[in-house]
Amino acid sequence: MASPRVAVVGAGVIGLSTALCITETCPSCSVTVLSDQFSPSTTSDVAAGMLIPHTYPDTPIHRQKQWFKETFTYLLAISNSAEAAEAGIHLVSGWQVFKSTPKEELPFWSDVVLGFRPMSEAELQKFPQHRFGQAFTTLKCDCPPYLLWLEKRLKAAGTRMCSRKVANLWELHSEYDVVVNCTGMGAHELVGDKQLFPVRGQVLKVHAPWVKHFIRDGDGLTYIYPGIHRVTLGGTREKGSWSLSPDPGTTRDIFDRCCSLEPSLQGAQDIEVKVGLRPSRQCVRVQREVLSQGGVKLSVVHNYGHGAGGFSVHRGTANEAAHLVAECISALQGSSSRAKL
Amino acid sequence: MRVAIIGAGVIGLSSALCIHEQFHSLLPSLELEVYADHFTPHTTSDGAAGLWQPYLSDHGNLQETLWNKETFDHLLRHLHTPAAKEMGLFLISGYNLFTEPVPDPSWKNIVLGFRNLTPKELELFPGYSYGWFNTALMLEGRSYLPWLTNRLTQRGVKFFHKKVESFQELFSQGVDVVLNCSGMRAGDLQPDPELQPGRGQVIKVLAPWVKHFIITHNLKSGIYNSPYIIPGSEFTVLGGIYQHGNWSEENSAKDHKSIWDSCCRLLPALQKAKIIGEWSGLRPARPSVRLERESIRLGNLQAEVIHNYGHGGFGITIHWGCAMAAARLFGSILQEKRQLSSPPGPRL
Numbered sequence: 001m002a003s004p005r006v007a008v009v010g011a012g013v014i015g016l017s018t019a020l021c022i023t024e025t026c027p028s029c030s031v032t033v034l035s036d037q038f039s040p041s042t043t044s045d046v047a048a049g050m051l052i053p054h055t056y057p058d059t060p061i062h063r064q065k066q067w068f069k070e071t072f073t074y075l076l077a078i079s080n081s082a083e084a085a086e087a088g089i090h091l092v093s094g095w096q097v098f099k100s101t102p103k104e105e106l107p108f109w110s111d112v113v114l115g116f117r118p119m120s121e122a123e124l125q126k127f128p129q130h131r132f133g134q135a136f137t138t139l140k141c142d143c144p145p146y147l148l149w150l151e152k153r154l155k156a157a158g159t160r161m162c163s164r165k166v167a168n169l170w171e172l173h174s175e176y177d178v179v180v181n182c183t184g185m186g187a188h189e190l191v192g193d194k195q196l197f198p199v200r201g202q203v204l205k206v207h208a209p210w211v212k213h214f215i216r217d218g219d220g221l222t223y224i225y226p227g228i229h230r231v232t233l234g235g236t237r238e239k240g241s242w243s244l245s246p247d248p249g250t251t252r253d254i255f256d257r258c259c260s261l262e263p264s265l266q267g268a269q270d271i272e273v274k275v276g277l278r279p280s281r282q283c284v285r286v287q288r289e290v291l292s293q294g295g296v297k298l299s300v301v302h303n304y305g306h307g308a309g310g311f312s313v314h315r316g317t318a319n320e321a322a323h324l325v326a327e328c329i330s331a332l333q334g335s336s337s338r339a340k341l
Numbered sequence: 342m343r344v345a346i347i348g349a350g351v352i353g354l355s356s357a358l359c360i361h362e363q364f365h366s367l368l369p370s371l372e373l374e375v376y377a378d379h380f381t382p383h384t385t386s387d388g389a390a391g392l393w394q395p396y397l398s399d400h401g402n403l404q405e406t407l408w409n410k411e412t413f414d415h416l417l418r419h420l421h422t423p424a425a426k427e428m429g430l431f432l433i434s435g436y437n438l439f440t441e442p443v444p445d446p447s448w449k450n451i452v453l454g455f456r457n458l459t460p461k462e463l464e465l466f467p468g469y470s471y472g473w474f475n476t477a478l479m480l481e482g483r484s485y486l487p488w489l490t491n492r493l494t495q496r497g498v499k500f501f502h503k504k505v506e507s508f509q510e511l512f513s514q515g516v517d518v519v520l521n522c523s524g525m526r527a528g529d530l531q532p533d534p535e536l537q538p539g540r541g542q543v544i545k546v547l548a549p550w551v552k553h554f555i556i557t558h559n560l561k562s563g564i565y566n567s568p569y570i571i572p573g574s575e576f577t578v579l580g581g582i583y584q585h586g587n588w589s590e591e592n593s594a595k596d597h598k599s600i601w602d603s604c605c606r607l608l609p610a611l612q613k614a615k616i617i618g619e620w621s622g623l624r625p626a627r628p629s630v631r632l633e634r635e636s637i638r639l640g641n642l643q644a645e646v647i648h649n650y651g652h653g654g655f656g657i658t659i660h661w662g663c664a665m666a667a668a669r670l671f672g673s674i675l676q677e678k679r680q681l682s683s684p685p686g687p688r689l
Contacts, residue, residue: 084610
């Protein structure tokens with residue numbers, strides 16, 4: 001197999017970063033990204049892109065930590081380079097505050113982010129309704145810039161981008177040797193994964209350039225994430241809701257909750273409302289599979305189900321998926337040489 | 342009782358506000374007048390980035406450390422009020438970087454969350470082996486000075502666009518007390534060889550991805566002669582020039598190159614930042630702030646001057662503490678003139 005043909009379905013942060021990792025681990029592969037949505041209309045474009053991990057109940061913690069660490073290290077290097085502005089990657093410091101002391105005072109990722117420590121009494125005075133807090137410095141991936149930067153890197157590596165809705169993975173079987181499924185919420189239909197469910201998130205993106213810190217309530221529902229040009233205010237976690245229409249009552253509620261954390265947001269301008277469906281699962285599905293149909297086989301690598309934590313672990317899961325693609329190709333090359341004997 | 346304030350930078354305007362707040366109800370005849378040849382946005386205070394941070398060492402000047410603390414606490418109390426945005430006031434965190442370990446600064450317990458940098462953090466800044474992280478405040482002159490001006494105007498304070506040539510000039514017009522907040526030009530009103538310019542130059546850029554201040558220190562070359570990056574609400578300030586004795590307010594190409602090259606080395610992402618302006622200003626530097634009364638004999642009159650100048654590169658940092666001290670001096674003048682029956686307490 002001189003030039004294995006790999007199709008990556010999905011062009012959100014998972015699809016694009018997985019495609020990029022494949023070009024890096026398998027330079028002889030010809031990679032095509034197929035998607036019905038590209039930036040700025042992917043779920044990733046709605047997300048703030050903060051590197052604060054979500055904990056997946058059924059993925060071993062050491063694996064989640066490895067994914068986060070790889071992602072953090074990768075992005076930290078970009079943030080410290082001349083490409084930082086174009087890639088939309090920047091450091092941001094801030095506070096995670098709790099109304100009551102959490103069971104776990106030291107999250108698994110506390111030694112991956114920078115400068116993690118409990119907040120002092122003086123710092124907590126800024127949050128009169130909260131009794132405990134953590135201060136740290138982490139990274140933010142602004143979208144669309146990050147996705148556009150990934151697309152640029154992919155095109156430079158010879159990856160083709162195709163606007164196409166894939167209704168069935170078997171459609172791709174004659175044109176591609178390996179199919180990588182990075183369809184996020186789309187996997188519900190595409191591969192019939194009923195363990196995948198949407199968690200609806202509504203956010204506001206506002207102009208408030210004096211806000212230089214992130215603030216996150218430990219309950220995960222209220223957060224303020226300053227990006228390059230806009231501050232993302234959130235949010236909601238509506239399990240099972242498929243609605244992509246902004247709800248005005250929710251907008252008011254998010255704004256009020258964020259203003260109670262950061263009163264100066266009352267002066268925020270140009271409020272834009274966005275909705276995304278977090279492709280949620282008890283564990284992220286990073287897995288190889290060989291599909292069979294009428295004697296024909298199709299090698300598939302899945303990389304979806306990142307829920308609320310896509311940005312935090314994207315590079316780590318992309319690397320793992322790329323290695324699974326390499327395994328698929330080895331297996332195909334092995335069996336094709338056996339077929340020749 | 343006519344009180345003239347010379348100077349409309351952060352020192353003049355805040356001193357005027359502090360005095361009016363404390364004494365206007367006790368002294369109905371109080372009339373405040375601000376005289377200046379430059380008003381916002383053309384004052385030295387407007388050119389400063391606006392970061393609250395004292396120098397590394399207070400040289401044993403505990404009074405200045407106290408004034409710094411009073412200023413920080415005063416501003417912190419305003420942080421959650423609706424006025425904060427209009428004042429140009431917001432929290433900001435960042436890094437102070439050194440090439441060797443240094444003692445903790447006098448202000449470590451004034452700022453929030455002061456700590457040493459971790460090894461991983463120091464890896465972000467090659468060439469620096471030690472440093473601090475803390476949360477401080479920004480008070481942007483471009484917003485704060487207009488806010489002070491509005492408060493003063495609401496209170497009936499009058500403004501005069503005029504260069505005052507001497508204290509006598511004002512006293513002969515019937516002014517009773519003069520507040521000398523003339524910053525760099527105080528020497529024109531009364532010679533003061535201790536007051537010297539600390540020339541600075543800054544480049545203003547658009548770099549909205551920078552969320553932290555980064556201040557490097559070179560203990561040999563002295564304060565502000567090492568690159569610094571301070572992100573504001575509309576643009577980011579790049580600096581690192583402190584030239585003692587240089588009176589030039591012209592931008593220097595050599596200084597531009599030095600600032601640009603050193604800041605881009607510090608933060609490579611700046612290479613893509615768009616330059617939107619450049620400015621040079623003179624920090625009114627003095628071994629210590631001159632904050633004291635002076636009685637001047639003019640014929641058979643005793644004229645009172647309160648000096649409040651020489652705040653170097655920490656005017657914004659120290660301004661409110663000095664304004665309060667100036668107000669206390671004013672109070673003692675009033676007492677002596679028997680204008681007040683009892684000493685005024687601080688206004689709540």
